Amino acid sequence: MSEILQAEALTAEQISDITRQTNYGTWRYQKGWKPLTITDAEGCWFTDGVGKRYLDFSSQLMCVNLGHKNPRVIESIAEQARELAYAAPGFATRARARLSEKLHEVLPEGLTKFFFTTSGTEANEAAFKIARMFTGKSKVISRYRSYHGSTAGSIAATGDPRRWAMEPAGKTGGVIFAPETNCYNCPIRHTYPGCKIACADYIEHMIRNESDVAAIIVEPVVGTNGVLVPPPEYFPRLREICDRHGVLLIADEVMAGWGRTGRWFSIDHWNVKPDILVTAKGITSAYVPLGLCATTQQIADFFEDHYFSHGHTYEAHPLTLGPAVATIEEMQRLNLIERAASLEPYLRENLEAVKAKHPSVGDVRGLGLFFAVEIVKNRATKQPFNTMRDKVEGKPIVVDQIAAKMMSKGVFIQAWVSHLVIAPPLIVTKEELDLGLAALDEQLAIADALVE
Numbered sequence: 145m146s147e148i149l150q151a152e153a154l155t156a157e158q159i160s161d162i163t164r165q166t167n168y169g170t171w172r173y174q175k176g177w178k179p180l181t182i183t184d185a186e187g188c189w190f191t192d193g194v195g196k197r198y199l200d201f202s203s204q205l206m207c208v209n210l211g212h213k214n215p216r217v218i219e220s221i222a223e224q225a226r227e228l229a230y231a232a233p234g235f236a237t238r239a240r241a242r243l244s245e246k247l248h249e250v251l252p253e254g255l256t257k258f259f260f261t262t263s264g265t266e267a268n269e270a271a272f273k274i275a276r277m278f279t280g281k282s283k284v285i286s287r288y289r290s291y292h293g294s295t296a297g298s299i300a301a302t303g304d305p306r307r308w309a310m311e312p313a314g315k316t317g318g319v320i321f322a323p324e325t326n327c328y329n330c331p332i333r334h335t336y337p338g339c340k341i342a343c344a345d346y347i348e349h350m351i352r353n354e355s356d357v358a359a360i361i362v363e364p365v366v367g368t369n370g371v372l373v374p375p376p377e378y379f380p381r382l383r384e385i386c387d388r389h390g391v392l393l394i395a396d397e398v399m400a401g402w403g404r405t406g407r408w409f410s411i412d413h414w415n416v417k418p419d420i421l422v423t424a425k426g427i428t429s430a431y432v433p434l435g436l437c438a439t440t441q442q443i444a445d446f447f448e449d450h451y452f453s454h455g456h457t458y459e460a461h462p463l464t465l466g467p468a469v470a471t472i473e474e475m476q477r478l479n480l481i482e483r484a485a486s487l488e489p490y491l492r493e494n495l496e497a498v499k500a501k502h503p504s505v506g507d508v509r510g511l512g513l514f515f516a517v518e519i520v521k522n523r524a525t526k527q528p529f530n531t532m533r534d535k536v537e538g539k540p541i542v543v544d545q546i547a548a549k550m551m552s553k554g555v556f557i558q559a560w561v562s563h564l565v566i567a568p569p570l571i572v573t574k575e576e577l578d579l580g581l582a583a584l585d586e587q588l589a590i591a592d593a594l595v596e
């Protein structure tokens with residue numbers, strides 16, 4: 145520890161208390177928030193203020209894809225700070241040029257022009273503005289099971305209950321919601337494949353019956369709202385519908401991108417090209433805050449002689465761009481995309497075994513190193529223990545109890561309403577997966593005891 149830090153040494157308890165008293169805890173009732181002090185993290189592990197280690201089974205917020213303390217990325221932050229810490233967005237920088245070239249290696253083909261932000265939320269705001277300016281239309285179609293960010297435009301496009309507190313005045317207008325693609329628990333009570341993916345056709349019905357639709361935004365693999373993987377025909381069909389009606393397809397890859405699903409981007413599973421791709425999180429493994437809105441050349445060309453009415457002081461901030469180059473290089477050097485894909489069968493098989501053993505597990509689903517374990521009160525009816533409304537009303541949530549107990553046993557896992565999210569760093573070993581799965585297996589007894 146440096147001399148300055150030593151002179152100011154605070155106990156873990158003091159750090160937590162000051163944080164709790166002076167900061168807002170996000171997306172929660174403030175009562176009962178007692179943030180754990182984290183002092184260190186390395187690989188798939190982090191350490192609390194009293195030296196206890198935890199397996200990071202959800203890569204913090206599904207973002208530390210490279211694992212903690214990657215030396216090359218850490219060095220790139222220092223290098224970039226020494227070379228050039230800031231330049232206004234109107235200037236060209238080496239970091240900006242290098243990252244832009246690097247992105248062309250990994251993004252789906254055809255996405256050639258970039259706008260950089262400092263979060264996924266802002267990247268989606270950029271996408272909506274660009275789509276509206278380019279098409280001259282205003283409406284955006286989103287889906288109920290989705291999260292696209294927290295500010296006025298992106299919360300308006302968010303289908304989950306985090307939107308409710310902003311209704312009606314705190315969000316931008318013009319977003320309409322389509323049913324999600326959830327083959328485990330279809331909101332329109334269809335069954336795949338007999339449904340012939342009616343959920344995609346319904347989007348066409350919406351477009352025909354609305355005027356003025358600029359874009360549809362989708363998480364190709366829905367993240368927080370359940371790791372929902374669509375059937376193979378869904379994205380090719382959606383692409384056709386968009387093309388037929390001149391509607392832009394926006395792929396929100398903030399969570400599912402960067403190798404998480406065993407491809408660079410989750411839309412790559414279906415070989416479909418979006419008009420706009422939005423991402424953040426894993427682009428720097430979350431070491432520095434960077435978001436990206438990437439568009440096709442056709443959209444880019446439009447702005448040659450139309451005013452591009454968008455910007456931020458921190459757009460293309462060099463300190464965020466240099467480390468993104470290092471992150472992508474590290475992902476390539478360590479073959480992490482292939483690694484996530486190759487570990488998928490092992491993880492799936494083990495989760496299927498967990499499901500077979502526990503009556504409270506309704507479904508396990510996912511791709512790569514991105515899986516959800518859905519907990520139900522009744523397997524036959526698929527009735528969950530908790531609803532979205534329970535979440536916003538601060539009621540006790542069964543999956544939160546499971547996650548808290550796993551945490552006490554040294555495994556950190558994210559939980560949301562009725563499922564747990566398994567998304568370890570892509571460097572995870574089979575032994576570490578076994579450790580996390582064993583903790584899950586043990587604590588599922590909490591839900592099993594409540595099954596009807």
Ligand SMILES: Cc1ncc(COP(=O)(O)O)c(C=O)c1O
Pocket residue numbers: 262263264265266268291292293294363367368396397398399400424425
């Ligand atoms: C799919 C998706 N889009 C957008 C966002 C917002 O990104 P950020 O939290 O960086 O603003 C998130 C965050 O979790 C996300 O999962």
